[in-house]
Amino acid sequence: MKKYQLFIDGKWVDSVSGKTFTSINPATKEINGIIAEGDAADVDLAVKAARKAFESGPWASMSPSERGRLLYRAAQKLWENVDYLAEVESNDNGLTINETKLIAIPAAIDVLEFYAGMANKIQGDTLASPANRFNYTLREPVGVVGAIVPWNFPIMLTMWKLAPALAAGNTIVIKPAEQTPISVLELARLLQEAGIPDGVINVVNGYGPTAGAALASHPDVDKIAFTGSTATGRLIMQAASKHLKPISLELGGKSPNIVFDDADIDAAISGSLFGIYFAQGQVCAAGSRLFVQETIYDRFVEEFARKAESIRVGHPLDPNTQMGPQVSEEQLNIIERYVQIGKQEGATLVTGGKRNEECGNGFYYTPTVFADVDNNMTIAREEIFGPVVSIIRFKDEEDALKKANESIYGLASGVWTTNLVRAHRMARGLKAGTVYVNTFSMLDSAAPFGGMKQSGFGRELGIEAMNMYTQTKHVWVDLSQEKFNWYGL
Numbered sequence: 001m002k003k004y005q006l007f008i009d010g011k012w013v014d015s016v017s018g019k020t021f022t023s024i025n026p027a028t029k030e031i032n033g034i035i036a037e038g039d040a041a042d043v044d045l046a047v048k049a050a051r052k053a054f055e056s057g058p059w060a061s062m063s064p065s066e067r068g069r070l071l072y073r074a075a076q077k078l079w080e081n082v083d084y085l086a087e088v089e090s091n092d093n094g095l096t097i098n099e100t101k102l103i104a105i106p107a108a109i110d111v112l113e114f115y116a117g118m119a120n121k122i123q124g125d126t127l128a129s130p131a132n133r134f135n136y137t138l139r140e141p142v143g144v145v146g147a148i149v150p151w152n153f154p155i156m157l158t159m160w161k162l163a164p165a166l167a168a169g170n171t172i173v174i175k176p177a178e179q180t181p182i183s184v185l186e187l188a189r190l191l192q193e194a195g196i197p198d199g200v201i202n203v204v205n206g207y208g209p210t211a212g213a214a215l216a217s218h219p220d221v222d223k224i225a226f227t228g229s230t231a232t233g234r235l236i237m238q239a240a241s242k243h244l245k246p247i248s249l250e251l252g253g254k255s256p257n258i259v260f261d262d263a264d265i266d267a268a269i270s271g272s273l274f275g276i277y278f279a280q281g282q283v284c285a286a287g288s289r290l291f292v293q294e295t296i297y298d299r300f301v302e303e304f305a306r307k308a309e310s311i312r313v314g315h316p317l318d319p320n321t322q323m324g325p326q327v328s329e330e331q332l333n334i335i336e337r338y339v340q341i342g343k344q345e346g347a348t349l350v351t352g353g354k355r356n357e358e359c360g361n362g363f364y365y366t367p368t369v370f371a372d373v374d375n376n377m378t379i380a381r382e383e384i385f386g387p388v389v390s391i392i393r394f395k396d397e398e399d400a401l402k403k404a405n406e407s408i409y410g411l412a413s414g415v416w417t418t419n420l421v422r423a424h425r426m427a428r429g430l431k432a433g434t435v436y437v438n439t440f441s442m443l444d445s446a447a448p449f450g451g452m453k454q455s456g457f458g459r460e461l462g463i464e465a466m467n468m469y470t471q472t473k474h475v476w477v478d479l480s481q482e483k484f485n486w487y488g489l
Helices: 040-055 064-079 082-093 097-118 154-167 182-193 208-217 230-241 265-281 297-309 329-344 397-405 420-429 463-468
Strands: 006-008 011-013 020-024 031-036 133-141 144-148 171-175 201-203 223-227 247-250 256-259 289-293 348-351 368-371 388-394 412-416 434-437 470-478
Touching: 006 040, 006 182, 031 182, 040 144, 040 171, 040 201, 040 208, 064 082, 064 097, 064 154, 064 182, 082 097, 082 154, 082 182, 097 154, 097 463, 144 154, 144 208, 154 171, 154 182, 154 223, 154 463, 171 208, 182 201, 208 223, 208 230, 223 230, 230 247, 256 265, 256 397, 265 297, 265 388, 265 412, 289 297, 289 397, 297 348, 297 368, 297 388, 329 348, 329 368, 329 388, 388 397, 397 420, 412 420, 420 434, 463 470
Parallel strands: 144 171, 144 223, 171 201, 223 247, 256 289, 256 412, 289 388, 368 388, 412 434
Antiparallel strands: 006 011, 006 201, 020 031, 133 470, 348 368
16 A cells, blocks of 8 residues: 655655545545645644745745746646646546546646746836835745645646745645645655755645644744635634735635527537536536526526436546546535435426446446526525536526626636627626636636635736735835935934
8 A cells, every 4th residue: 555745845754643544536435545644743844844945045046037947847847747647636536537637737737837937027116206216116925835725626726826836936835635635745746856946845734624724824824825615715714814824715616607598509508518517516616506598498408418417427547437426425425415405495306416326336426407496595505516507597687697696606607698798798797706708617827717705815827826926015215315304313
């Protein structure tokens, strides 16, 4: 059985306590490996290593251009290992090999390349001043970043934080989700082989209430970046508030996906299937509330359900598989509970709604479609984080916008229409960080991503994310060489 240690200050070490936990393969329920279980003591060692690397040594003295070249070389190292990383991640969390090899891992590397190019483009401003003064600003790294990442896309969502943090000159301590501890360790190993100096990247596996809480509340961590549930995000805010450290939160969602009767229906069905069933529905921005105009509702539901039933569920390493297992037994139980609630509250279960027993011993669930869903039902209000879609009727544009915005969340949204004017009106009216028009669940390294309302704050990706990992310093220089004697002394 393979054993995995913590990665602190460029070294592979056991946890201070000596404790371990097991990583389970969601496709088979077999053990992937034995993982060192870090806690507050290990987090403290990692933060000290990160602080030392930030304050002194090769990283601290490296020019922005050198940093950029190093990060670009690291990206090339990852490109050489795409197949390996894809398989590791599929075994870690159940994403299909096509989802990891063709989407998640390449997207992560693209992010690293994007920020490698940003490293020498961080700029301050020269401010308008009288002739005898010189005012300017600097954008400086915040220092030690604590990154707490989820289990649905471990490598990609780690990179969303690691890449801009390092490009800006910071160092980082990463706490992966306990469900997926291996992917980020393998990422760290490859980045070290690419030449990232010791202490710049540190990985402490463990549980949220111990390792995660210790990282969020550590007095020498300068910033926290978290992706996960809204409930956990509240706890992160509380822990970080003790030292008033800046945080960025990318949290849950219940994203509305709106199909008007003038849309290309075939395209809307295909895009909406991807919007909810990609990654087994375990996506914060999944289009789990599917609003369909009443004039096409019955026809749309029938065709959508027929195609959902045709999605091939199976082992994630089988290239023919289109949907793999859920990440854990716990997540499977959550999905089952919500499906029962949906039926009890009067929604019509069109297809799915059960475990897939044909796939063997893993955590497999069937693509599930609920129709006749009221916007106030539990399955339409609460994030399920699984392959369950609620299809809701709407009358007209005003009704669609009202229902779409009736949510505590505001992460993503979608609009399907051939009416360009309507598309722009809806984009203005939807309260969400991202609005997709005639597509869904697309990402680009240059495009900022984040939420409104209880889906969090701050942005990841794009130039805007650099502001989350730098801070502004104002410098005021008196050029007059005249004594300023206010008190006449």
